[in-house]
Amino acid sequence: MRLKVSAGVLVSLCSFAGCGGADEPADHAAGHPHAGGEHHHPGHHGPGHHHDFSDVERFASIFDDPARDAWQRPAEVVARLELATGAVVADLGAGTGYFVPHLSAAVGASGRVLALDTEPAMVAHMERRLREAGLENAQARRVAPDDPGLAPGSVDRVLVVDTWHHLEDRVRYARQLAEALREGGFVLVVDFTEESPHGPPQSMRLSAETVRRELAEGGLAAEVVEAPLPYQFVVRGARR
Ligand SMILES: C[S@@+](CC[C@H](N)C(=O)[O-])C[C@H]1O[C@@H](n2cnc3c(N)ncnc32)[C@H](O)[C@@H]1O
Known part of the structure; x- marks a missing residue:
């Protein structure tokens, strides 16, 4: 599936749930450490599952996509x-x-x-x-x-x-x-x-x-x- 999808789809795959690295396909992030430890995933800040959701326009185009x-x-x-x-x-x-x-x-x-x-x-x-x-x-x-x-x-x-x-x-x-x-x-x-x-x-x-x-x-x-x-x-x- 990931081979054929467009960049736009990759954006929504990852950022839909707010993983933060907007242009990173979800599967690239599969090995990232997260549980109570430090994040090395783009868009993560420190311990826990904090993500940067401040770019509302970008998230609105994903969360409120009529599709x-x-x-x-x-x-x-x-x-x-x-x-x-x-x-x-x-x-x-x-x-x-x-x-x-x-x-x-x-x-x-x-x-x-x-x-x-x-x-x-x-x-x-x-x-x-x-x-x-x-x-x-x-x-x-x-x-x-x-x-x-x-x-x-x-x-x-x-x-x-x-x-x-x-x-x-x-x-x-x-x-x-x-x-x-x-x-x-x-x-x-x-x-x-x-x-x-x-x-x-x-x-x-x-x-x-x-x-x-x-x-x-x-x-x-x-x-x-x-x-x-x-x-x-x-x-x-x-x-x-
Ligand atoms: C993936 S979005 C889901 C938005 C919405 N529920 C939807 O289905 O469209 C996750 C949202 O949870 C918020 N969030 C993250 N951690 C939270 C927390 N601890 N308490 C409340 N909101 C949080 C983020 O700021 C973000 O807006």
């Missing part, structure tokens, strides 16, 4: 959130806000969408986007890398798309999300499978089972969910 809908199937993803009118949903690592219009429509005027991201340029971009689209029930917020900044028992759902692998202490993070959930609430993690031609370098990928275990260790009732997504798995972690 993404065909495989991302946002309606399918949002359906698995089982959102009721009036629900409060957090989109953790919301990026350019690809999912926000879908979430906003699903929770309705009485609901709320909290679009959380660590990258100030992404947050500023989303603020503009939400204003221009008149999405009054949605709000973009900058968060710390190790804290979603959600009050205990304040949200019904947390959606985490292509972002879980960027978190450092994921079990601790899962515990924080568990505390933020209201009764009946759950977290949905969607991330690239190890087999997917899209996604971060192999060394950064997580299996569905690893994510399930991390959510469970964080105190959630976790299970892998069937979803018709060609490149991603879905794991659900419900408040106990």
Whole structure:
């Protein structure tokens, strides 16, 4: 596959999930060290999974590429959130806000969408986007890398798309999300499978089972969910 793809496709393969080295094909990065150690992959800064997401225009052309809908199937993803009118949903690592219009429509005027991201340029971009689209029930917020900044028992759902692998202490993070959930609430993690031609370098990928275990260790009732997504798995972690 990698022999035939154009440079543009290589850009999206790698940078879709924010591996940072925009012009490096995903497979080139396969051997890069990452787990808790130093990164030598372009665009990585120091330990952990920090990436430079400040070039919003470039990421917007990838994350909001209309061709993404065909495989991302946002309606399918949002359906698995089982959102009721009036629900409060957090989109953790919301990026350019690809999912926000879908979430906003699903929770309705009485609901709320909290679009959380660590990258100030992404947050500023989303603020503009939400204003221009008149999405009054949605709000973009900058968060710390190790804290979603959600009050205990304040949200019904947390959606985490292509972002879980960027978190450092994921079990601790899962515990924080568990505390933020209201009764009946759950977290949905969607991330690239190890087999997917899209996604971060192999060394950064997580299996569905690893994510399930991390959510469970964080105190959630976790299970892998069937979803018709060609490149991603879905794991659900419900408040106990
Ligand atoms: C690959 S993008 C996914 C964007 C969006 N979820 C989507 O599906 O289009 C990952 C996003 O997560 C953000 N991010 C990375 N680490 C984060 C953290 N610890 N907390 C919140 N957001 C984070 C990045 O700034 C980036 O915007």
